[in-house]
Amino acid sequence: MSEQLIYTGKAKDIYTTSDENVIKSVYKDQATMLNGARKETIEGKGVLNNQISSLIFAKLNAAGVETHFIEQISDTEQLNKRVDIIPLEVVLRNMTAGSFSKRFGVEEGIALETPIIEFYYKNDDLDDPFINDEHVKFLGIASDEEIAYIKAETRRINEFLKDWFNQIGLKLIDFKLEFGKDKDGKIILADEFSPDNCRLWDAQGNHMDKDVFRRDLGSLTDVYKVVLEKLKCLN
Numbered sequence: 001m002s003e004q005l006i007y008t009g010k011a012k013d014i015y016t017t018s019d020e021n022v023i024k025s026v027y028k029d030q031a032t033m034l035n036g037a038r039k040e041t042i043e044g045k046g047v048l049n050n051q052i053s054s055l056i057f058a059k060l061n062a063a064g065v066e067t068h069f070i071e072q073i074s075d076t077e078q079l080n081k082r083v084d085i086i087p088l089e090v091v092l093r094n095m096t097a098g099s100f101s102k103r104f105g106v107e108e109g110i111a112l113e114t115p116i117i118e119f120y121y122k123n124d125d126l127d128d129p130f131i132n133d134e135h136v137k138f139l140g141i142a143s144d145e146e147i148a149y150i151k152a153e154t155r156r157i158n159e160f161l162k163d164w165f166n167q168i169g170l171k172l173i174d175f176k177l178e179f180g181k182d183k184d185g186k187i188i189l190a191d192e193f194s195p196d197n198c199r200l201w202d203a204q205g206n207h208m209d210k211d212v213f214r215r216d217l218g219s220l221t222d223v224y225k226v227v228l229e230k231l232k233c234l235n
Contacts, residue, residue, distance in 0.1 A: 010039075011049065011196055017079070021183050025192075027053075027076045031213045031220060042213070047075045048224040053192040054078055055231050056161075060189065063160050065153070067189040068180065083180025083190050087141055089120040089128060090150060092158050093174040097199055098211075100174070109205070115158055117151055122178070149187055150179055157189065165200060168230035170208060173199035195224055 003024065007014040010032045015024040027046035032039045050072065057069035070079040093100055096110040100118075119136060120128045136142050142150065154177055165172045175198035178191035191197075195209040202208055208227055213220045 011046075012192070021082050022070065023080050023082045024073075025078050025080055027078075027192075031196075031210070033210075033214050040213075042220055044221045045224065048221060048228055049192065049194040049196060050076050050078060052194045052224065052228050052231060055228075056164075056193040057189075059164065059234070060157065060160065060193075065157055065160070065189060066186070068182070080190070081182055081188070083182050083188065085122070085178060085180045085190060086146075086150075086187070087122040088136065088150070088179070089122050090154050090177045090179065091118040091120065091174060092116070092154050092177070093118070094158070094162065095171070095173045097173045109201075115155065117154055146187060153179075153187075153189070161193075161198075164231075164234055167234060169203055170227070170230065171201045173201055175199070195227055200227065 003015040003017060005013060005015055006023070011028055011030060013026045013028065015026065017024050027050040029041050029043050029046045030039060031042050031045060054069065054072035057067050060067050061069060068080040068083050070081060072078045093116045094112060095108075096104075096106050096112065097108045100106075100116075101108045119131050119133070121131045121135070121139065121141075122128060131139075133147055136147055137144070157177065158172070158175075161175070162172045175193070177189060177193075177197075179187050180190040182188055198209060199211065200208040207215070207217055208223050210220070212218055212223050
């Protein structure tokens with residue numbers, strides 16, 4: 001059976017494979033912001049994001065976090081377990097930055113005593129609105145038990161990621177995760193983990209993430225190359 005395109009997103013295209021429980025994710029050379037209102041092709045971005053996400057997900061798998069990642073099969077492609085994506089963007093914030101700072105009128109870079117988890121309803125037509133646990137239940141997205149599991153798993157993932165990035169001289173400011181249900185109905189980590197969906201600052205406070213594109217701070221691929229090379233040095 002030939003591969004069929006089943007989803008095209010801002011950063012990846014998803015294809016079927018000969019195994020109904022496995023998909024192929026193909027990373028694209030595209031950067032977007034404001035829910036796709038600004039869109040640019042940036043040569044080499046897909047290769048970098050695929051390598052970074054593959055490395056991070058492989059480390060999470062090895063650390064006992066269940067993810068959809070199976071293996072990287074080319075510069076821009078990886079195989080993943082097929083999941084039904086839960087329509088939630090799960091954001092964890094270790095420090096104030098971005099929309100959080102704007103929303104509450106606080107400066108960027110304030111360390112949060114306890115990391116804050118936020119939910120956003122994954123719906124492009126509605127611009128992914130900020131929602132709370134009660135909204136999640138009202139919309140039938142997840143039960144109380146599933147919400148608790150997603151939050152606990154997000155905090156556990158944060159501890160791994162903070163430590164790894166700290167080892168290579170980067171601060172993990174915040175990040176976005178997506179989860180899905182596998183063929184057995186188990187909730188596992190899905191989507192990707194790259195500088196597209198997290199904020200990383202170096203010791204001097206320089207942005208090492210997609211804010212370079214959002215704020216016109218320089219070459220996105222140059223920054224992503226630095227992040228990849230640093231990650232390759234992790235034990």
